[in-house]
Amino acid sequence: MRRYPEGYEIMAPMAEGSVTDVIGNDESTALRADGSGAASDPQPTLDSSGDSLTEAAYYRIRAMILGGELPIGGPVSVNALAATFGMSRSPVRSAVERLTSERLVRRTDGGAAVAAPNQHDLLDALAVRAPLEGLAARLAAPHIDDLTLARLNEIHSRFVNAVNTEDPGNARRTDLEFHQAIQILSANDCLIDTLERVQMQVILAAYSTAWTSSKRQAVLEHSRILDALAQQDGESAERAAIRHIHNLTGRVLDEWKRSATAAPTRPRF
Numbered sequence: 001m002r003r004y005p006e007g008y009e010i011m012a013p014m015a016e017g018s019v020t021d022v023i024g025n026d027e028s029t030a031l032r033a034d035g036s037g038a039a040s041d042p043q044p045t046l047d048s049s050g051d052s053l054t055e056a057a058y059y060r061i062r063a064m065i066l067g068g069e070l071p072i073g074g075p076v077s078v079n080a081l082a083a084t085f086g087m088s089r090s091p092v093r094s095a096v097e098r099l100t101s102e103r104l105v106r107r108t109d110g111g112a113a114v115a116a117p118n119q120h121d122l123l124d125a126l127a128v129r130a131p132l133e134g135l136a137a138r139l140a141a142p143h144i145d146d147l148t149l150a151r152l153n154e155i156h157s158r159f160v161n162a163v164n165t166e167d168p169g170n171a172r173r174t175d176l177e178f179h180q181a182i183q184i185l186s187a188n189d190c191l192i193d194t195l196e197r198v199q200m201q202v203i204l205a206a207y208s209t210a211w212t213s214s215k216r217q218a219v220l221e222h223s224r225i226l227d228a229l230a231q232q233d234g235e236s237a238e239r240a241a242i243r244h245i246h247n248l249t250g251r252v253l254d255e256w257k258r259s260a261t262a263a264p265t266r267p268r269f
């Protein structure tokens with residue numbers, strides 16, 4: 001069974017607060033809600049291997065970015081991070097280069113900074129995410145059995161409960177958990193890795209664009225994906241997943257229009 005980068009496996013409950021949603025993000029959005037990432041980060045063996053140190057530095061810096069500890073547009077100092085981690089500069093520099101290639105960090109005249117995606121970047125990421133989520137659902141359908149279906153239903157129930165109790169943090173986490181569970185069921189590592197990168201872009205972009213979105217509609221859309229998966233109907237699951245992300249994009253655009261013309265009260269749901 002594939003291990004997810006956060007140490008998450010499909011049948012293992014995701015650690016509370018380890019991952020937030022990429023749907024309906026608000027200012028608190030972070031891959032790890034507490035910003036530390038330490039509890040659920042993979043713990044590579046810290047031997048003398050440069051690769052292991054680079055891997056450790058990569059996940060720590062990424063968690064700091066997605067958790068907001070390193071703010072949007074703020075400097076990413078190899079020297080400061082190396083001192084914080086108690087490492088030499090070389091693995092930290094390699095980690096920063098990797099994050100640059102993933103567009104979470106950008107180069108500046110004096111070094112590097114956390115990327116600052118705009119609304120256009122968010123729409124770009126969502127446009128890529130839609131067909132990929134559809135593909136994940138289609139590929140997952142043949143792998144659905146009683147156990148995996150029960151797991152998806154359990155995640156969905158927690159999502160519904162979070163929405164009904166107006167708990168945006170849990171709604172975000174369980175929403176992303178639902179999508180990641182389907183992705184892992186696709187059993188396509190290339191797709192899973194690509195979707196993870198896209199999701200990180202969505203998370204980071206959402207920081208600087210400050211949008212929220214209706215979750216109640218998302219509950220219905222998740223139900224449709226789930227119904228199709230329960231039937232092992234890959235084509236219907238694909239259509240439902242694509243429609244879900246397209247509808248989400250529409251809700252984001254509507255909210256931007258509202259926030260541009262109305263009083264700045266931001267709905268939580």
Ligand SMILES: [Zn+2]
Nearest residue numbers: 023175179218
């Ligand atoms: Zn969703």
